[in-house]
Amino acid sequence: MAEDPLYVKHLISRVAGLGAGTGAKTLIVGCAPAIQGVSQHVNDLKAQSFVDVVEIAPGDLGKHKQLDVDLKVHAVLVAAINSHSMIKLGNICGAYKAAGIPVVIITGWPAPTNRDKFKFESKKGGNLTVVGMFDLAALYCRGIPGDILEFGSFQGYTLQCAYHAFKWRQPSNKRRFISFDSFSGIVGARDKETFSDGIYAASEPSFRFANFLADVPDESVETVVGPYDVTIGKNIEKTREQLGPTEAALVHIDCDVEIPAKLALNFVTPYLRQGTLLMFDEYDLQRADNSLGERAALRQWLAENPEFEVEHYRSYHISARSFIVHRKSA
Numbered sequence: 001m002a003e004d005p006l007y008v009k010h011l012i013s014r015v016a017g018l019g020a021g022t023g024a025k026t027l028i029v030g031c032a033p034a035i036q037g038v039s040q041h042v043n044d045l046k047a048q049s050f051v052d053v054v055e056i057a058p059g060d061l062g063k064h065k066q067l068d069v070d071l072k073v074h075a076v077l078v079a080a081i082n083s084h085s086m087i088k089l090g091n092i093c094g095a096y097k098a099a100g101i102p103v104v105i106i107t108g109w110p111a112p113t114n115r116d117k118f119k120f121e122s123k124k125g126g127n128l129t130v131v132g133m134f135d136l137a138a139l140y141c142r143g144i145p146g147d148i149l150e151f152g153s154f155q156g157y158t159l160q161c162a163y164h165a166f167k168w169r170q171p172s173n174k175r176r177f178i179s180f181d182s183f184s185g186i187v188g189a190r191d192k193e194t195f196s197d198g199i200y201a202a203s204e205p206s207f208r209f210a211n212f213l214a215d216v217p218d219e220s221v222e223t224v225v226g227p228y229d230v231t232i233g234k235n236i237e238k239t240r241e242q243l244g245p246t247e248a249a250l251v252h253i254d255c256d257v258e259i260p261a262k263l264a265l266n267f268v269t270p271y272l273r274q275g276t277l278l279m280f281d282e283y284d285l286q287r288a289d290n291s292l293g294e295r296a297a298l299r300q301w302l303a304e305n306p307e308f309e310v311e312h313y314r315s316y317h318i319s320a321r322s323f324i325v326h327r328k329s330a
């Protein structure tokens with residue numbers, strides 16, 4: 001996972017001021033090659049009072065014990081070399097997460113925090129990327145009032161894309177960004193599905209800190225935290241009441257598996273308008289089997305809600321698709 005040095009520099013500049021005057025530190029934990037990858041800055045970093053660095057050789061990951069919580073540390077940044085090391089490093093930092101301290105994986109895709117990145121994606125042609133799709137979504141939604149509702153946020157990457165795309169394309173249009181997530185990973189995967197329960201576990205503090213790193217103001221993002229069978233299942237009326245009036249300009253479904261995706265669709269039904277954009281991150285996954293995943297959820301929801309139709313808008317990334325909602329009565 002090679003990182004854009006500018007991105008790393010940006011991250012470091014975001015954490016640099018946080019400890020000023022308080023002695024609070026940011027801990028960077030990573031596999032040696034990833035840390036070196038992220039850091040011609042490492043030596044600079046080590047010289048800074050606001051950063052501690054723990055380097056772990058990839059071969060030692062399996063036997064490394066969990067790090068004890070140092071109360072001076074206010075956030076942990078994890079630099080992994082691949083998804084396997086990401087999981088292992090996550091375990092090594094487990095006590096921090098349990099103590100409510102943000103643990104944010106900084107290797108992977110940097111969120112686009114400025115318009116240049118969106119411009120680059122727009123010009124590129126060829127495959128529409130996730131970033132490119134959010135840019136297009138922000139343009140498409142210009143005439144559609146309403147909010148951005150995301151089901152499945154993990155560390156916030158796609159919500160950050162949405163926030164920056166809408167900020168760039170519609171600076172004067174005030175919209176709410178609402179994230180629905182257990183923040184403890186997938187809940188409700190069926191045996192046949194590629195994903196299993198518990199993967200993509202983050203934590204709300206980690207999500208919020210990742211947003212901070214990506215220049216998304218905390219007050220811009222609302223969260224509904226908990227497993228969907230509770231928040232938008234058993235407690236659906238309570239959640240609707242807490243959210244107050246909303247309508248959906250964009251609904252992004254990225255909870256990977258059928259049961260939560262169907263709960264998400266049930267929840268947004270009264271908020272959908274003619275033209276609402278529905279995005280599914282895993283629509284064509286699992287051999288595009290109609291009986292599995294987000295695809296199965298949409299089919300079932302359409303069968304139960306004949307007043308709606310959806311029209312394919314764009315396919316993007318590897319298995320993602322977006323659709324325009326039509327309300328037949330509109």
Ligand SMILES: C[S@@+](CC[C@H](N)C(=O)[O-])C[C@H]1O[C@@H](n2cnc3c(N)ncnc32)[C@H](O)[C@@H]1O
Nearest residue numbers: 152153154157158182185186187227228255260
């Ligand atoms: C693939 S990750 C989302 C990735 C994210 N959009 C990003 O940009 O990195 C899937 C997310 O769905 C959430 N999720 C899955 N099933 C859920 C459920 N039943 N209730 C609440 N959250 C759920 C997980 O906690 C996880 O954060």
